Amino acid sequence: MTDWKAFTVETENHVAQVTLIGPNKGNAMGPDFWRELPEIFTELDADPDVRAVVLAGSGKNFSYGLDLGAMSHLFGPLLADKALAAPRTDFHNTVKTMQASITAVADCRKPVIAAVQGWCIGGGVDLIAAVDIRYASADAKFSIREVKVAIVADMGSLQRLPAIIGDGHLRELALTAKDIDAARAEKIGLVNDVFDDADAVLAAAHATAREIANNPPLVVQGTKDVLGEERRTVVADNLRYVAAWNAAFLPSHDLTEAVSSVFEKREPDFKGE
Template sequence: MTDWQAFTVETKDQVAQVTLTGPGKGNAMGPDFWRELPEIFDGLAADAEVRAIVLTGSGKHFSYGLDLPAMAGSFGPLLADKALAAPRTAFLNDIRTMQASITAVANCVKPVIAAVSGWCIGGGLDLIAAADIRYASAEAKFSLREAKVAIVADVGSLQRLPAVISEGHLRELAFTGKDIDAARAERIGLVNEVFADQAAVLDAAHALAREIAANPPLVVQGVKDVLNERLTAEVAAGLRYVSAWNAAFLPSGDLTEAIQAVFEKREPRFEGR
């Protein structure tokens, strides 16, 4: 057993439950999250005793997304050094490391079922986009919020969600950064089904995982591999493009304003600089 800092991992009856635990508020995604996520999913992929995985969050919420205060070190040099080649290159590498963390979930040979309660914001949406199946509790809320903090979403939502929801719905979420409830998420296909509360959605996710685990494991893994084949190259190309785009264009007065507004707990004032 590994003493994870941002997760707990439990396995029972051939089903693993991976639970986000923070340490940031609302299971926000800080350095430990990005480092540990691929280690966990690579390990589960290699574990013959695991046939399906349930991915969920501790407490009331799935995840508030990127832990901006904890990850400020990735943005600071990019802005302070006036976006010269060295900080741009370091930032590009940071983006691609984070992309690889989420991709480890998508590439895991075992089916992954996301059980979402409470808020699923930004990076949380990137994470469940990499899952195979998404369930939600009735009070769950979703937001592709990066535009509101002057960032183009760059770790998977824009690349994976076109295969999950329609292009029009994705563009609406990405352009506005608006919040949607579980009922709207179900209508647009973002989640497969909505359940009464957090306990019910977790029970349903485990029931589905056990149903999957009862099937021949190599056949299930083969089905996932075949389904992923049509998307893998397209997603990879999109991730490389957005990482280069953000390394080139992310430094801005609006990004500085967004970060300052977070720390000062106020609404940002964007000027298109």
């Protein structure tokens, strides 16, 4: 395996562990994350020694989501007055590339189990929505936060979570951007089970991965493929739609206000403009 900047990857007894390591606070998702994620999962998919994957975060949190500081260059051209076709097209292409990074996790033929501790925000929820099984520690907290920063979530939560938690729960989370704890996440089906702490949730994820790895690998891959067939086209179509929607409608005074308020550490004042 390559030496990665945003991840570590270790494989033992047919189980790979992919760990988010930042480099910024809370394993926030910067350029290295988006570039490396599909490369890692393409390699794991092709590796015959890997039969299951555990996805974890380092430190106290799984992920704070999109690294707004490191990724702010995406929004600058869009927020210029009278942004024309070129910056909108560039943004549209970038969104599709980032979507493909998350989709590489969903498309990996090897089952993926997420072990979540601490915060899992925005892009972190997009990421765990793409895995097969989700476990959480008791201190885990989840938030589909994008609406609070004047963005329509466009990396997969809105597309994949209806089949996981149902339409009503998803609408509540996506439209309010509220935080929920591990107990609530388990109740609505966002996570399969809750464990005492980060060590326990990681151990549980590895135990399940080993159970999967002990089964016939091609049959496991076939089972995952069949389970995903019904929603694969629906997800892909909706990802294309939201990428086009955001390229057309995302530029706004509210987005400028949202980004400014984050860096100025104050509450935003949205005007609907």
